[in-house]
Amino acid sequence: MPKASPRHPLLPNLDEKLVSEMLAKVGATSVEELFSDIPKGVRLKRSLRVPDGSSEYLVRRDVQTRLASNRTPPGSLCFLGGGVWPHYIPAVVESIMSRNEFYTAYTPYQAEVSQGMLQALFEYQSLMCDLLGMEACNSSMYDWASAAGEAVRMAARVTGRKKALVGANVSPRRRAVIQTYVDPMGVELETVRFDRSTGALDSSDLRRRVSGEVACLYLENPNYFGVIEDEAEDLSALVASAGGLTVVGVDPISLSLVREPGSYGADVVVGEGQPLGIPMNYGGPHLGIFAVKDMKLARSMPGRLIGMTTPVADPTQRAFAMVLQAREQHIRRESATSNVCTNQSLMAVAAASYLSLLGKEGFRRLGETVIANSHYAAAKLSKVNGVRSPHFSGSFFKEFAVSYSSARASSVHRRMAKLGVLAGYPAERSLGLGAEAGLYCVTEVHTLADIDRLVSALEASI
């Protein structure tokens, strides 16, 4: 049998006849000739050592089998949070995400053929501004942590100051990312203590630390312990009185019931848009939220912005385009406000469709269910021996810390996972809780039976 010439579904021109035809036009005698300008000494003279190519069927079978071995919902229950939370994703959002017109396009450089993405991102910006009480929101950052890093950089830039105050009750992961982002600017991070009983920021400690050198205060609301910062308005006023900015990090779902940061003095709001219709995806892709309170700050912000305009020929018709691009790297190069190019646009479309689906009424009801379920679960867990639940007395929304009198949090976490309950992520030592504690997250996806299973898993693991 003659040897079949190579073919591949992804390579339509992999065909000797076509290749010869193309080479003739190019004026080359072989494909190899097209690479003859690569110095011989560095050419790769062997095959790449990567897995052999395989058929769609076999690759799919192998990869899906491996993924199926992961212990995740629906087989396991997930009560983990910390910046990625289990929420239900409506079928309509999944359907919109699967529209190839959105996901196989790129940045809308040619506005005339990209009105769909441009309008969807403009809608996202508008919806987020309302949710956050802000005046301008960019069309996405990588995630909450990197958005927080960029926010502190921006605060240092616009104030010309080199110190940032960070709540001791923010996520240690996000704090570490902020540190990486600001290091090269010589910005110093200083920690503001939290109240050991409520879990909320200690305003007297903040008062001691605020000065004319402070570029900003970064706080999270609800904070890493899930506690609502009920003195947020006083905290931001304190920072503002010294000429600093207040940067607030949020879980957008909490804003169904909790005040919008713009109403209590936030200058910049960052956050994680993942709970707005985006899968947990083992850490990404997610959606970094970045919004500012006025158009003046908008001119200093990182990221892409979409604005409304008209076609040249018809000033009565609506059209959309990327705006304020002179802040960006492709124009301003080393003087740009950030190096961001590829962002997380598709995730912003998910968030826009999610928010418009739930709407005013549905979003509020979602918040009520989340807060009721989490309080119900916290109370149930408190009945387990050797457990303090919630650990803090401050009001919480959907996450809470649970401390154990005589068990190691990491062992509890792992034992529960064996029982099919992913819960109680061990509170990092750097938080200085002074107790072994795990972090729990309860949302609308958890039924009464799920919460009962959580309680028994903890009983069996403590």
Add this chain to the structure above:
Amino acid sequence: MPRKFRQAYWDEPLLKELGRPGRLGMLAPSDPKVLRRFNDPSSLVPASMRRTSLALPELSELQVLRHFNRLSQMNFSVELGMYPLGSCTMKYNPKVSEMIAGSDGMKHAHPLQPPETVQGLLSILYELERSLSEIAGMSRFSLSTAAGAQGEFAGVLMIRKYLGQHGGADRDEILVPDSAHGTNPASAAMAGFKVVKVPSDATGQVRASSVKELASEKTAGMMFTVPNTLGLFESEVVEVCDAVHRAGGLMYYDGANMNALLGKVRPGDMGFDIVHLNLHKTFATPHGGGGPGAGPVGVTRKLAKYLPVPVVSSKKGKYFLDYGLKDSIGPLKGFVGNSAILLRAYVYIRLLGSAGLSNVSSLAVLAANYLWKSLDPEAFPVSHAKDLRRKHEAVVSVSGDLPGGAMTVAKAILDYGMHAPTVYFPLIVSEALMIEPTESEPLEMLDEYAEAMNTIYASMKAGALGPVPKNTSVGKVDEVKASHPMTLRVHW
């Protein structure tokens, strides 16, 4: 005959203009038994922090679906037609990757769950990391960076930290060619470096002699894109790497154009110390209308301990996220990385294998040269290196002083149901059109594209083109008006 094309136009209102009070499109699951225990659940929020008003749309499920479906019809994409946006590598994104990424074991995996419960996915990330290291000729990759620009930032931070520990703390300059993407100087500046521009010569290439002149005891390193943004392989790349190393700096490889070189030559073998790869370009993950992508960053052995954490490690056959690199520049993202994008890149590598990946680059390069040679050379001359082969893309100019120049050609081609090339980049070419067809386009499509461009030029020259575009959802958008926005949102 040119294809007749008409993009949909729906005159679709804004969400705020749709809907009625009280309507909703999604009811969250809730258990009345739990809700009943709390008279008013919102009272669990302290009164001082309770939200008093919330303006969100009030639409039915179908209304929301229609709204976004209509918008999607006003958006051009790779699955609709040729999208030769230079430097962006708009290749076909295999459908099977989307199907696999929709698995429960991917979507519902939480980044904080114990490693023993997520070995399947970790084994995939580990193998991907090994493959990328092999492809780039690096010792190790961190998969955590979310986009090329974040990979660049990680790269220059590693240069900074490495030099700081090796007596080079006062080296504060990064060399960047004038043909580079804007992200390079922006990333270097973010990491606190001064940017020194390296001029390219008349052939559009960087000469080792100019690098030698600029390199000094102040040089921390150089960011270099190979092939460069003109689509040319930098013939003195080895000497350039050598010159920077001799001056005491490190070499950073911007992998935006790696689609030209898979299996042909590896950045590590050329002399680079740090590499980022854009998985949404070379490894066929979708571009998402602007993102998400993924921009893993890889390094040689001596730099491995500086990588951004976490990296994926294995111990006794068990995989885990490793935060234990002592000299790491730190994390740049809250969690492991854009895992669901990384998964798609892994699937792509598995679908092609070693021979397939090498064929990808052969055919991408062949397509770029073929398309370039199919253009009327009088209409679309090249400003640099007329006699050199291109790699993954070709940059041409628009000949003569025709109104609108490159932008008019770009807008006119939209009317054929094909996307425009990248325009006005690189900055060293006037009236630039940067064309990257990729290996995905069948020969017939390349012919159709070239014919359209040649026809457009002929019409422009004859003054017969008329206003363009006219077959798109909206006519030419007023960018001047857009550039002075009073607002970036609608008010409710």
